[in-house]
Amino acid sequence: MKILVIDGPGVHPKSSARALGRALHRAGHGVIMHPIDLAKLGWFRRPALEKLAAKVIRLHTPDVVPIFTSEPWVADAFLHLGVSVVHSALDRASQADWIIAPSEKAFAHTGGRGPVGDNRAAFFPYPVEIPDEETLPSDFVLAIAGRKDKLARRWIAAAAAQHPDIPVRFEGDPQEARFVVSMTSREEPWPIGVAEAMAARRAVIAGWTGAASEYVLEGVTGFLSAPGDVQSLASHLRYLWDQPDEAARLGRAGCEEAKAVFGGGEQIRTLMRWYLRAGVSRLAV
Secondary structure (H helix, E strand, O other), X not given: OEEEEEEOOOOOOOOHHHHHHHHHHHOOOEEEEEEOOHHHHOOOHHHHHHHHHHHHHHHHOOOEEEEEOOOHHHHXXXXXXXXXXEEEOOOOOOOOOEEEEOOHHHHHHOOOOEOOEHHHEEEOOOOOOOOOOOOOOOOOEEEEOOOOOHHHHHHHHHHHHOOOOOOEEOOOOOXXXXXXXXXXXXXXXXXXXXXXXXXXXXXXEEEOOOOHHHOOOEOOOEEEEOOOOHHHHHHHHHHHHHOHHHHXXXXXXXXXXXXXXXXXXXXXXXXXXXXXXXXXXXXXX
């Protein structure tokens, strides 16, 4: 099967399109990767993207087009071009043949159904790349919160202030951190940084708010705190910093969970079944 993977704008892990493309390639499918940079489309983005989509489809003649984007109009630009479109969305559905929501919370936001019938929507996490080897952590904690989420950033800063000996940074690579804090003050449909931290074999401290609790297993891959519970967050920071062996154990457990949830052969088999149901039924998997 020839598959054109579109890496579009919006919320999803940076490695999702690449991770899916490599997994499909390993499964024996022909894969073409194409990123979408809205900044290069000029002022009239929608008509420009529609022209680009038609050009790309004519050039590559794929059997199916999976698109990663939280912007429904980006996925819609690839419709009506004679190819099935599978939209890995966030919490807003396009008119694509199949809508994939990355969390149960996101799936509920879409109404639990696709725009063209009950059998056209599903829940499946974003894929992420999982490094083959574990890297040695540096001596800092990586804090991840939305740039505009000032409340969540204040919670993290207040917890960190209770332990001035623990270096907490808001910028960095999960693979370099000792462990990761992912926090949000809102009911976010996707926990930013959690999948990447688990894939990097790093323990995760997250909040119950949003979709983090769907992926962070309390006491198994990390810890969860109630929104605004600075004391709980500070306690988890202290514990994981003082117990590096325990942090490493939780991180390795998180990686095993990541392999099962965010990658692996079963994910590809499931996605291929969905691609077929999206309209590529003439092809054998």
